[in-house]
Amino acid sequence: MTTSLVQWLNPKGIGFIFDPAITFHFGAAGSPMAALFVFCLGACLGSFANACAMRLVRDEDFVAAASRCRGCDTRLAWHENLPIIGYLKQRGRCRHCGMKLSPRYIAVEVLGGLLLLSYAVSLPLGIAAGFGVALVFTGIACLTDLESLTLHxxxxxxxxxxxxxxxxxxxxxxxxxxxxxxxxxxxxxxxxxxxxxxxxxxxxxxxxxxxxxxxxxxxxxxxxxxxxxxxxxxxxxxxxxxxxxxxxxxxxxxxxxxxxxxxxxxxxxxxxxxxxxxxxxx
Ligand SMILES: [Zn+2]
Structure with a gap:
């Protein structure tokens, strides 16, 4: 019998209700696909928390403003904004002015992906989703405190x-x-x-x-x-x-x-x- 990725990550199946339904609906490939999806979702949450924290610290428009390069103020295309992939594709630099991007972007995105994945494989779905929301708020608080010693x-x-x-x-x-x-x-x-x-x-x-x-x-x-x-x-x-x-x-x-x-x-x-x-x- 093949072991699914989730069983391998969480052999004791602590509080786990997520995998059987996925395997039932999507077959053996379901778990790795679901894990990848959860990781990407977590990376997006990390990217969002990072952008919010940077705007909060600088007193900028919090939600509605489009993403711009902090070096040359060029409005960024959606593919330049993709978590992890955007950073890697541009080799950590702005495509327009060549300014070096802080490794903080990719670090927070990878961390967000890994943390959300760890919640998804070890907690019941409701609790995992709840802590996913808390992850965004806490990420913003950690980043504003790190950068300017402020909590909102x-x-x-x-x-x-x-x-x-x-x-x-x-x-x-x-x-x-x-x-x-x-x-x-x-x-x-x-x-x-x-x-x-x-x-x-x-x-x-x-x-x-x-x-x-x-x-x-x-x-x-x-x-x-x-x-x-x-x-x-x-x-x-x-x-x-x-x-x-x-x-x-x-x-x-x-x-x-x-x-x-x-x-x-x-x-x-x-x-x-x-x-x-x-x-x-x-
Ligand atoms: Zn630039």
Whole structure:
């Protein structure tokens, strides 16, 4: 008997409801085709998140504006905008002015494809689709925080509200969801209160804030997706990650104790790995 790609990627079939239907409808070639489709979709989500983040940081029109080269302002054709393929075809340069394109484009697109594929093969379809949406919001937050140390409360509130709506839909039996609405609300409260308490103590001792205001919004939003136990656990994981990066940068002489680090990037990275990593660890 041949093993499908999805069975090979996910031998234990954790929560998996996607493959049997695809194999039934499309035969043995169905799974690799579906995997390719999901990867391409994830790459498109990554490309979209990247464009949104760049426009948010520069205060540009967020949704409606056409894509233009940042070097020569030429409007880009659809094939130049294709995720991954566009970058490779033009060998990482603008076709019009020759400006070198940031490797960030292709890195975010490949990562988006791989993450969405990993959700699709390891989670029930409803949860995988939900985390696919969260991936876009979190990607934008990580990228704006990395580039300009800013997190946008409106974006993060929307992420939290979507998490709450999905848990309500789960309660109503409309889809499979891993949290009840009560767990979701508790997740929002606890995930926001823990860092607020820590920040208040830090301010009393050191006389300044340890986190930016955007970090509380981000953690509250993640709490709506992770619940009252995993939400604070994510905060601890992100703090450790941030501390290790900070110590590494200080040892390399590239930061001091006063250097601000993009905490949202660490929390966001831990969050988008959560469906794969943390569900296995805990
Ligand atoms: Zn150009």
């Amino acid at each position: 409360p409106a974006l993060l509130s929307a992420l939290g509200v979507i998490g709450i709506c999905l848990s309500v839909a789960g309660d109503a039996g409309l889809l499979t969801w891993h949290l009840t609405s009560a767990q979701t609300l508790a997740g929002v409260l606890v995930s926001a209160l823990v860092p607020i308490a820590i920040n208040t103590s830090y301010r009393l001792i050191r006389g300044r804030n340890g986190f930016g205001e955007g970090d509380f919004w981000l953690l509250a939003a993640f709490g709506a997706w992770l619940g009252p136990i995993m939400g604070p656990a994510l905060f601890i994981a992100a703090s450790w990650l941030g501390a290790m990066v900070g110590i590494g940068m200080m040892l390399a002489g590239r930061a001091s104790t006063m250097t601000k680090l993009p905490f949202g990037l660490f929390a966001g990275s831990a969050f988008i790995l959560w469906p794969n990593l943390f569900t296995r660890v805990f």
